[in-house]
Amino acid sequence: MSPQAPPVATARALAERIAGEVGLVILGKPDEIRLAVSCLLAAGHLLIEDVPGVGKTLLARSLATVLGLDFRRIQFTSDMLPADITGAQIFERRSERLVFQPGPVFAQLVLADEINRAPPKVQSALLEAMEERQVSIDGESHALPSPFFVIATQNPLHQAGTFPLPESQLDRFLMRIGLGYPPAALERKLLRGDDRRELLATLRPLVDPGSLAGLQTAARAVRLGDAALDYVQALVRYTRESPEIELGLSPRAATDLVAAARAWALMNGHEGVYPEDVQAVFTAVAGHRLHGRDAGLPGAVEPARKVLDEVAIP
Amino acid sequence: MAAAASTRQSMEDSPQQLAWAAGALLLGGLPHLLAVAPWIPLLLLGCGLWRIGAARRGWPLPALWIRIPLAVLGFLAVAISYRSISGIQAGSALLLVMGAMKLLETRGQRDRMVLIFISLFLLFAAFLREQAIGMLAWLVAGTLGISAALLQTARQESLLPMAGALRLAARLLVQALPLAAVLFILFPRLPGPFWSLPDKASSGISGLSEEIRPGDISALGLSDAIAFRARFRDGTPPAGALYWRGPVLEHFDGRGWSVRRPPASTPPAAVETDGVQYSYELVLEPQGGRWLLALETPLQWSAPRAGLGPAMELLNTEPIHDRFSYRARSAIGGSVRSAIGAEGLAANLQLPAGRNPRTLELATRLRAAATDDRDYLQRLLQLFHEQPFRYSLKPPLLGAQPVDEFLFDTRSGFCEHYASALAVLARAAGIPARVVAGYQGGEHNPIGDYWIIRQAHAHAWVEAWVDGAWRRIDPTAAVAPERIERGIGEILAGAPGGMRLWRSSRVVGGVVLSWDAVNAAWDRWVLAFGPEAQERLLLGLGFRMPRPLQLALLAGAAASLCLVLLAWLGGRRRQGARDRLRQRYDGLCRRLAAATGRPRRPGETPSAYASVVAGLRPDLAAETLALTTLYLQLRYGGSGDTRDTAAFSRRLRRFRPARAPAARGRR
Amino acid sequence: MAFAVLLVTMLAGAMNYNNNLGFALGFVLAGLGIAGIYHAHGILDGLQLHCLGAEPVFAGELLRVRFLLRDEAGVDRRELFLDWPGTAPVAAGPAALASRCVELPLATQRRGWQALPALRLQTRAPLGLVRAWSWVHIDSRQLVYPRPAPAGSVQPPAAAAASSTGRRPQSRDGDSFAGLRPYRPGDTPRRIVWRRYLRGTGLVVGEDHDSETQAPPCFDWDAMAGHSDARAARLARLVIDAAAAGVHWRLRLPGSELGSAGGQRHLHHCLARLAVAGLPADEA
Structure with missing residues (x-):
């Protein structure tokens, strides 16, 4: 069933090339790009949380191009209906029958832009699709393409008319990353340089869906030793027991952490999952699922950061 | 459930396990092969080849109505060849024949176990035949090989690689040694024999006799025997x-x-x-x-x-x-x-x-x-x-x-x-x-x-x-x-x-004398250890004329002491096995902390700490990074090879970072 | 046992012939046997055993309880077997410094929480001469769903029959809507009955079966006859059929009601409640 995994060195080189290629378009964000790539290698969905205009869409588009995925962008709005995403039965005039008209979610890489603008019903329609990798309309299920990734973006500010994703929904994103403003020097270059969007046109796919699946298999095959497993468990246990954290990491989060750490280890050419691999992805994987009790108070430390500092590496 | 059962089925028919059991039989039978009637090695060879054919080529194993007459025939053949079925010669011949027959019907674990037991008894019979010091080597090789075969035979789930089986057998034997030594020395030795020894009496031992007839001997055969x-x-x-x-x-x-x-x-x-x-x-x-x-x-x-x-x-x-x-x-x-x-x-x-x-x-x-x-x-x-x-x-x-x-x-x-x-x-x-x-x-x-x-x-x-x-x-x-x-x-x-x-010849003479010295020590300390020597030894240790019962109690007490010791050692070893790598790495961190004045924080990854050290002490950077990478590969990469671990430990021992040069400069 | 006989025979022989190498072999083998006992014990000692639980099953099916076994002491434990009393042992031991996941089947008889029986760990390794074993009492219980009544044996409640069985009333136009009403802004396009529009009746909207205006069927504990196991069985059949038909339903149990929903999650939720419904408190 699972496709042939390429040798580790090849897999690593390919993953590096993907990240490098995307880095040509998104300047000065190598870590974020690598996180995004490893998120996709771990077959997970990505949530990018940042203010508008920092290149979220551009990142999603470049990834889609480089990975050779067909791309669809859905702009979420407050007046949307679930059918606007999933599609609906439409009466076809010529055949005088109702046929299923697939919605925009039927793409290999879906950019769900400003997901928090849509009402909860719409959000959950998308999240169901992410989870089940299929869409059920009128008792009929329609499989989504494979691979299937969702990159959702949301605005961190609670503006009027937004619906923040509830915790159970956030749990479905493997990672949440921020992009942030580019460093000043790079921004200068950006200001002076070409329009990045034009650069996008120069990108060429590096992999086909088959070899992308091979990369995912290679990531799943990265060795997770007992020592690394102990570390993951220690981290998870800490979040569940710490009085400073409202809700500990779910089993799904723990699984996601392992998957992401494996993908990261693959990208770094490690023989197995090293503690640094776990740490590198921990904030991205756990950040959006952990809430400190003193969140919002001045001087509050981000819980994920604190966990990493506190938990000893076994 | 079904899956487990089928796994075990396949293990039972594993040709490797059969090969181990057959090897054990060969090991136990080897000292006898030249001494027994020549048809017995041929029978063994025949049965062995048939069994190999059965395992490799799928030849049918002989049916019961062939095996039973064959066994009776073998039994009769031994009885005819030796005019007896008891005694060392005939007994070991009979054991070999039984082993050969068993080989033909060996199917499951139980059958292989019987083969192993026959091998052990053949080994024992070999000692009754001959007790020269060379047999000590045979004792070691035989017990090691047959124990390894026993280990493999007992396995239902997975076979060990050959080296692994021998290593485990050696470990078990080393652990068995103290107890064996205690029993050897303290086990009550009773002056035998309890039953007649036909073989001994009949095999004429040259030496002095109670009669001399000078006129009847035309040549005195002088024997080199000791x-x-x-x-x-x-x-x-x-x-x-x-x-x-x-x-x-x-x-x-x-x-x-x-x-x-x-x-x-x-x-x-x-x-x-x-x-x-x-x-x-x-x-x-x-x-x-x-x-x-x-x-x-x-x-x-x-x-x-x-x-x-x-x-x-x-x-x-x-x-x-x-x-x-x-x-x-x-x-x-x-x-x-x-x-x-x-x-x-x-x-x-x-x-x-x-x-x-x-x-x-x-x-x-x-x-x-x-x-x-x-x-x-x-x-x-x-x-x-x-x-x-x-x-x-x-x-x-x-x-x-x-x-x-x-x-x-x-x-x-x-x-x-x-x-x-x-x-x-x-x-x-x-x-x-x-x-x-x-x-x-x-x-x-x-x-x-x-x-x-x-x-x-x-x-x-x-x-x-x-x-x-x-x-x-x-x-x-x-x-x-x-x-x-x-x-x-x-x-x-x-x-x-x-x-x-x-x-x-002087050189040959020297060698011969050395070899004889070894033999003499062997005879004196090991083979001549009997009831009298035991009594002497115990008297020397301060025991007053121990009786067999007291001796048995003493042997029991000493044996129990051995067992407790064994258990304690076992517990200690297990505790340390897993964390050895981690302890080595902690040792490295302590040395680096002493050298740089910056200890590793608990949540700091080895790589992160290595780069901190590299920044503080560029002279240590290369070796620190190399050792850290090696540690990560071993502990997390899971290559887990003991040789690599040993190499890591050696390299670590050689790494003795000096105190910070800055501190030296101030002095 | 056979080994002991072998040893005694050997020692008797050695004693008779006063053969010291024979004694040595006998004693070494005795020591080997003893060392084997320690090793067998070592295979059990220090093993980490975690019960991972089991996917719920219907009563009468085999509960596949999963265990994770882990070795951290560097002991090869591959010859370790697990079993419940009366079942065939399953090879479960991990190799040195590794972990292994095994599934142990356990027969279930009735719905409700099933406590796991004492688990036996045993091994005959390394020498096959002695068996070391240990009983482990696992403080865990697994939920067993009620065995559903045979398919077709239970009729859905009459009040909801029309809409819960999935047979929709077909209008003569062949479209699958239960009723029609004028279009209101916000209605999805797919509800618009285009055929009517073409006939010039304006935009009308079909109201289909799972429209929220129509109540989903309610399966009621109290509406069932018989003892509690029979009720649970029938209700289980109803919710399974409903989930298979892809419709929403409600489940009313003594003291609680599970709201209208559909899908697998709701199904499992309902079955879990049915597993313990009507059982005495200590069993529930």
Whole structure:
């Protein structure tokens, strides 16, 4: 069933090339790009949380191009209906029958832009699709393409008319990353340089869906030793027991952490999952699922950061 | 459930496991293959090939109606070949046949277990056959191989690789050793045997006999075999005084000498001597007789079941079938006074009527010329010396009056001829005399500082009752004094056509002597360890004459102590196994912290800490990074090879970072 | 046992022939046997055993309880077997410094919480001469769903029959809407009955079966006859059928009601409640 995994060195080189290629378009964000790539290698969905205009869409588009995925962008709005995403039965005039008209979610890489603008019903329609990798309309299920990734973006500010994703929904994103403003020097270059969007046109796919699946298999095959497993468990246990954290990491989060750490280890050419691999992805994987009790108070430390500092590496 | 069952099924038929069991059988059977009837190895080979064919090519295994007649046939064949089914020879043959048959029907774990047990018993039987030091190697190799086969046979789920199985077997055996040693030393040794030993009695052990017939032997076969080894404890008597007494022959029938059966009431000899005393320790090879060899006049001995016979010979109550070690103290030289009854003296004057008339006539003539008994005996020796008597290992055969013919016609013979003739001459003159068989001299081994006495050192001499005491008279010394002074080996080496002992080469001789020293130690410490040696050892350790029951309790206590120790060691080892790598890394971090003044934080990854160190101490950067990478690969990359781990540990030990150079600069 | 006989025979032989190598072999083998006991114990000692639980099953099916076994002491434990009393042992031991996941089947008889029986760990390794074993009492219980009544044996409640069985009333136009009403802004396009529009009746909207205006069927505990196991069985059949038909339903149990929903999650939720419904408190 699972496709042939390429040798580790090849897999690593390919993953590096993907990240490098995307880095040509998104300047000065190598870590974020690598996180995004490893998120996709771990077959997970990505949530990018940042203010508008920092290149979220551009990142999603470049990834889609480089990975050779067909791309669809859905702009979420407050007046949307679930059918606007999933599609609906439409009466076809010529055949005088109702046929299923697939919605925009039927793409290999879906950019769900400003997901928090849509009402909860719409959000959950998308999240169901992410989870089940299929869409059920009128008792009929329609499989989504494979691979299937969702990159959702949301605005961190609670503006009027937004619906923040509830915790159970956030749990479905493997990672949440921020992009942030580019460093000043790079921004200068950006200001002076070409329009990045034009650069996008120069990108060429590096992999086909088959070899992308091979990369995912290679990531799943990265060795997770007992020592690394102990570390993951220690981290998870800490979040569940710490009085400073409202809700500990779910089993799904723990699984996601392992998957992401494996993908990261693959990208770094490690023989197995090293503690640094776990740490590198921990904030991205756990950040959006952990809430400190003193969140919002001045001087509050981000819980994920604190966990990493506190938990000893076994 | 079904999956598990099928897994086990497939394991049962695993050809590797079969190969292990068959290998064990081969290992156990190998020492026997050359000794048993030739059809047995062929049968084994045939059955083995058939089984291999069955495992590899899917040949059918023989059905029950073939196997049963085949087994009966094998049984009968053994019974016919050996005319017996018991005893070591026939028993091991039977075991081999059983093993071969079992091979043909081996299907499951239970069958393979039976094969392993047969192999173990074959190994055991091999020791009954032969106990030389070479068999120790066989003991080690055999137990190791068969234990590994047992390990593999017991596995239901997964086989170990060959090296792994041998390693585990070796570990188990090493753990078994202390207990085995304790049991070996303390297990109550009872003087056997409990049932008859047909094989031992029938396989003739060369050595001294209770009878000599000089006229009947045309050539003395001198064997290189070792009769015994002796070690003197303080001071060695001169080589010429080394007369090891064995059976004393007091009865002469006109042709040969034999041991007299004295009346049962005869009290053991009471001895009084003014000779020089020597203490020594003897390891006697099995010889089948009851006598224990001892120097001239035994005064004390450590064999509890031995006593002095009426002729001052040291006799054990049972025949010696196994290597036997004892200590003794003897007096050499001087005269020996022992209370000897009139009956004893009369017996030593006995001569058959009408035999060897010329000898009797010579005796009467010479006695008349001599002033006293002592002078008479001196004249006899002079006679041997002056007349053309020759020492020869190939004397002509003698006829009806052997002593007459020897003294007057052939005048050629070896020690038995001279001793016999002298004793007859003495008796004819009214001097009680007897022939003593034993060994004379010996070969000194400087490596172990002990004497090797071979069958070739066998000798016979005369003891005569002069002035109320027994005196040793060796007529051979009068004829061939070098035989006594230098030992027989050298005489033979020089003798044309004689047996050339290859030991005379110096290099070869050295090797041979070293090897013999090893063998001697083996015999002395291991093989001769029996009830007596055990008793001695325990007395030496301060136990008062332990009884078997007390000994069993002692063995039990010591064994339990061993077990507790084993458990404790096992627990300790397990605790450490996993975290060794981690401990090594912590050691590295401590050293780095000392060198940089910046300890590693608990949540800091090894890589992160390595780069911190690299920033603080660029001189340590390369090695720190290399070691950290190695650690990560080993602990998290899971290559987990013990060799790599060892290499990491070695490299870590060599890494001794100096204190911060900044601190040195300030000083 | 056979080994002990072998040893005794060997020692008797060695004693009879006063054969020291024979003694040595016998004692080494005795020591080997003892060391084997320690190793067998070592295979059990220090093993980490975690019960991962089981996917719920219907009563009468085999509960596949999963266990994770882990070795951290560097001991090869591959010859370790697990079993419940009366079942065939399953090879479960992990290799040195590894972990292994095994499934142990456990027969279930009735719905409700099923406590796990004592688990036996055993091994005959390394020598196959002795068996080391240990009982582990697992403080865990697994939920067993009620065995559903046979398919077709239970009729859905009459009140909801029309809309819960999935047979929709077909209008003569062949479209699958239960009723029609004028279009209101916000209605999805797919509800618009285009055929009517073409006939010039304006935009009308079909109201289909799962429209929220129509109540989903309610399966009621109290409406069922028989003892509690029979009720649970019938209700289980109803919710399974409903989930298979892809419709929404409600489940009313004594003291609680599970709201209208559909899908697998709701199904499992309902079955879990049915597993313990009507059981005495200590069993529930």
